Amino acid sequence: MKPFTGSFTQQEALDGEAIAAATAVLQSGRLHRYNTDPGELSKASELEQAYAAYQGARYCLACASGGYALAIALRAAGLKPGEAVLTNAFTLAPVPGAIAAAGGRPVLVEITQDLVLDLDDLARKAQASEARFLLLSNMRGHLADMERLAEIVREAGLTLIEDCAHTMGAAWNGRKSGSFGLAGCFSTQTYKHLNSGEGGLLTSDDAEFMARAIILSGSYMLYERHGAAPARDVFERIRLETPNMSGRMDNLRAAILLPQLARLEGNIRRWNERYRALEEGLAGVEGLVLPHRPAGESYVGSSIQFRLPGLGPHGCEAFVAACRALGVELKWFGAPEPQAFTSTHRSWTYVDPQHLPETDRVLAGLFDMRLPLTFSLDDCRHIAAIIALCARRVLAGDVAEAAQGAATAGHAD
Numbered sequence: 001m002k003p004f005t006g007s008f009t010q011q012e013a014l015d016g017e018a019i020a021a022a023t024a025v026l027q028s029g030r031l032h033r034y035n036t037d038p039g040e041l042s043k044a045s046e047l048e049q050a051y052a053a054y055q056g057a058r059y060c061l062a063c064a065s066g067g068y069a070l071a072i073a074l075r076a077a078g079l080k081p082g083e084a085v086l087t088n089a090f091t092l093a094p095v096p097g098a099i100a101a102a103g104g105r106p107v108l109v110e111i112t113q114d115l116v117l118d119l120d121d122l123a124r125k126a127q128a129s130e131a132r133f134l135l136l137s138n139m140r141g142h143l144a145d146m147e148r149l150a151e152i153v154r155e156a157g158l159t160l161i162e163d164c165a166h167t168m169g170a171a172w173n174g175r176k177s178g179s180f181g182l183a184g185c186f187s188t189q190t191y192k193h194l195n196s197g198e199g200g201l202l203t204s205d206d207a208e209f210m211a212r213a214i215i216l217s218g219s220y221m222l223y224e225r226h227g228a229a230p231a232r233d234v235f236e237r238i239r240l241e242t243p244n245m246s247g248r249m250d251n252l253r254a255a256i257l258l259p260q261l262a263r264l265e266g267n268i269r270r271w272n273e274r275y276r277a278l279e280e281g282l283a284g285v286e287g288l289v290l291p292h293r294p295a296g297e298s299y300v301g302s303s304i305q306f307r308l309p310g311l312g313p314h315g316c317e318a319f320v321a322a323c324r325a326l327g328v329e330l331k332w333f334g335a336p337e338p339q340a341f342t343s344t345h346r347s348w349t350y351v352d353p354q355h356l357p358e359t360d361r362v363l364a365g366l367f368d369m370r371l372p373l374t375f376s377l378d379d380c381r382h383i384a385a386i387i388a389l390c391a392r393r394v395l396a397g398d399v400a401e402a403a404q405g406a407a408t409a410g411h412a413d
């Protein structure tokens with residue numbers, strides 16, 4: 001098999017419109033969001049208006065990162081020091097990190113083999129822990145049954161905050177991810193669905209919550225210059241009791257995000273074409289399990305996950321090595337040590353150790369791959385063929401043959 005030579009970390013270049021918008025901000029010298037001419041709406045405020053409209057939310061705050069949005073959402077929602085926060089046992093490190101930053105204590109909820117929150121475990125732990133908050137991570141873009149989740153949240157009296165880093169643009173039965181609870185948190189970091197290097201967006205329909213979040217983000221007393229903010233009187237009640245935890249977005253990043261937002265829906269279609277090409281290429285491999293995607297879920301296929309549940313740790317290592325030798329970079333969540341972006345609940349030693357047998361079983365055989373839009377559909381078919389070949393070999397017990405294939409491909413490079 002011919003090795004794949006594309007880069008799994010190469011996103012598309014920013015287009016001329018974004019570059020022109022960035023140049024205009026640079027030429028103005030007014031990069032700070034509150035550094036505006038009289039009557040001028042800053043790019044950060046424009047972005048807040050545009051994103052609120054896209055999301056169908058009343059309010060929006062642009063801030064420094066997705067992780068920052070999560071942390072101030074918890075604070076603005078009233079989390080007290082030492083309080084329990086329910087969250088997914090399988091998520092990215094900034095999620096338990098945001099709970100820690102806000103002074104909370106993560107209580108980890110199991111995931112299912114389809115990589116979503118286990119709602120039975122959620123109901124159990126909501127009772128047992130007396131937690132008031134659920135920080136739901138729609139990890140890798142998979143949505144739980146959101147109607148049932150909302151019901152559990154209601155019954156247990158939980159406040160729901162959604163981590164939508166991988167579900168910007170996704171929906172459940174036509175309702176946008178991020179609109180099921182008090183707040184939605186989004187990331188505009190390079191590897192998500194909009195790219196400003198770093199950046200975050202927080203949406204909500206709750207006026208007092210958003211006023212607190214805006215002050216927390218470092219608005220000083222300039223909150224009236226925000227683009228999608230509640231009325232002045234809401235701020236007057238809370239402005240002096242809310243600390244300034246500086247984490248604003250600047251006009252340069254907002255300027256390059258605006259034209260990208262206008263193209264987001266088109267890009268979602270392009271991601272999903274790539275996802276489906278991969279899915280098709282992997283569907284026939286016996287022993288390889290793709291997560292079930294329910295009919296109600298409109299997802300954004302910016303990454304793909306699959307499991308090889310029959311493979312032990314040596315087999316998984318051999319499989320990753322064989323794919324890598326043919327140019328396909330996979331992340332494996334069963335590795336004993338965290339690598340690059342991959343870590344598991346066992347590596348977060350600042351969190352109380354928790355018994356999560358279901359999650360551990362799923363992660364032991366779970367693989368993940370990004371799908372940047374720089375890949376063509378042919379690239380996706382090629383990658384799928386490589387994964388299928390390596391999986392068949394390793395699953396057939398031909399660890400030696402897979403490694404041999406790897407070595408040969410290594411020479412061919």
Ligand SMILES: *Cc1c(COP(=O)(O)O)cnc(C)c1O
Pocket residue numbers: 065066067068091092094095137138139140163165166186187188189198199200
């Ligand atoms: C990237 C990511 C975040 C945090 O976003 P940053 O903007 O990098 O802080 C949170 N949750 C998940 C699941 C992510 O992938």
